Amino acid sequence: MSKIAAQFKDKKALITYISGGDPSLEMTEKLIYRLQEEGVDIIEIGIPFSDPLADGPVIQEASQRALKNGCTLKKLIEMLTDIKDKVKVPIVLMGYYNSVLNYGEKEFVEAIKKAGVSGVIIPDLPVDEKADLAYYLKEAALDQILLVTPNTSDERLKEISNSSSGFLYCVALLGTTGDARGPYPQLESYLKRVRKTAGDIPLGLGFGIDGPEKVKKFIDYPDGVIIGSALIKAITAGETETEKLENAGEFVRNIKKVLANYK
Ligand SMILES: O=P(O)(O)OC[C@@H](O)[C@@H](O)c1c[nH]c2ccccc12
Numbered sequence: 586m587s588k589i590a591a592q593f594k595d596k597k598a599l600i601t602y603i604s605g606g607d608p609s610l611e612m613t614e615k616l617i618y619r620l621q622e623e624g625v626d627i628i629e630i631g632i633p634f635s636d637p638l639a640d641g642p643v644i645q646e647a648s649q650r651a652l653k654n655g656c657t658l659k660k661l662i663e664m665l666t667d668i669k670d671k672v673k674v675p676i677v678l679m680g681y682y683n684s685v686l687n688y689g690e691k692e693f694v695e696a697i698k699k700a701g702v703s704g705v706i707i708p709d710l711p712v713d714e715k716a717d718l719a720y721y722l723k724e725a726a727l728d729q730i731l732l733v734t735p736n737t738s739d740e741r742l743k744e745i746s747n748s749s750s751g752f753l754y755c756v757a758l759l760g761t762t763g764d765a766r767g768p769y770p771q772l773e774s775y776l777k778r779v780r781k782t783a784g785d786i787p788l789g790l791g792f793g794i795d796g797p798e799k800v801k802k803f804i805d806y807p808d809g810v811i812i813g814s815a816l817i818k819a820i821t822a823g824e825t826e827t828e829k830l831e832n833a834g835e836f837v838r839n840i841k842k843v844l845a846n847y848k
Pocket residue numbers: 602629631639640644679706708761762763764791792793794811812813814815
C-alpha cells in the first residue's frame with residue numbers, strides 16, 4: 586500500500602491544499618510544518634501557474650501571488666528537497682501538465698522523488714493520453730491521483746479508477762475549485778456509483794467543501810475530504826505570519842473535530 590493510500594486506513598482522511606509559494610516559499614514551508622503538527626493526513630501543494638483552468642478566484646489569486654513573488658516549480662522542488670527530513674506527512678503536488686512538460690517529464694519525476702513527494706495530481710492530463718509521465722511515475726513508485734466528476738460515465742470511471750493510485754479524487758460538483766454551491770445535489774448516488782465501480786481504492790471528495798458543516802453533511806460517503814479554497818481564505822485573512830499560521834491551525838482543528846466522530 587502506498588504512503589498516501591495508508592492515510593485512509595481506519596479513519597476519514599483530511600487532505601488540505603495550499604498553493605506553493607503563496608505568499609512566499611518560506612511561508613509554504615512554515616504552513617507544511619503547522620498542517621503536519623495539526624494532524625492533517627495528506628498535504629496537497631499547488632504548482633503556481635498563470636492559467637489554472639480548474640481553479641476559482643481564491644486559488645487563482647493565490648497562484649498569482651506566488652508567481653509575483655518569484656515562485657517557480659524549480660524553487661518549490663528545491664524547498665521541498667531541503668525540508669524533506671522534517672516532513673513525515675505525505676505530500677502531493679498538484680499542477681497543470683504544461684508546467685511538467687516545461688520541466689521535462691523524466692526530470693520532474695526524478696526531482697520530486699528526491700524531494701520526498703509521494704504523488705501528483707495533473708488535472709488536465711487525461712488517462713487515455715498515455716503520457717510518458719504516467720510511465721515514469723509508476724517506475725518511481727509515485728502515485729498518480731486521477732479525477733472523476735458527476736458526469737463521468739461508468740465505462741470511464743472504471744478506466745480512471747484502474748489507473749488512479751493513492752486515492753481517487755471525486756470532484757464534488759460541475760465547476761471550479763472554491764465553488765460554494767458544492768457539493769452536487771445527488772452526491773450520495775454519485776459516490777455510491779463510484780464506489781461500486783472503483784473497487785478498493787480510497788475515495789477523496791473535494792471542490793466546494795468550505796467548512797465543518799459541509800464535512801459533517803457529506804462525510805458518510807467518501808473516505809476523506811480535500812479542502813483548499815476555504816483554508817487559503819482563512820490563511821490570507823491573517824495579517825501577520827503568526828496570525829496566518831494560527832488561522833490555518835484553527836481551521837484544521839475545527840475540521841478534525843468533526844472527522845474524529847467517524848471511522
Ligand atoms: O478549493 P476547494 O473547493 O476546497 O477544492 C480543493 C482543491 O482546492 C484542490 O484539491 C485543488 C486545487 N486546484 C485544483 C485543480 C484541480 C483539482 C484539484 C485542485
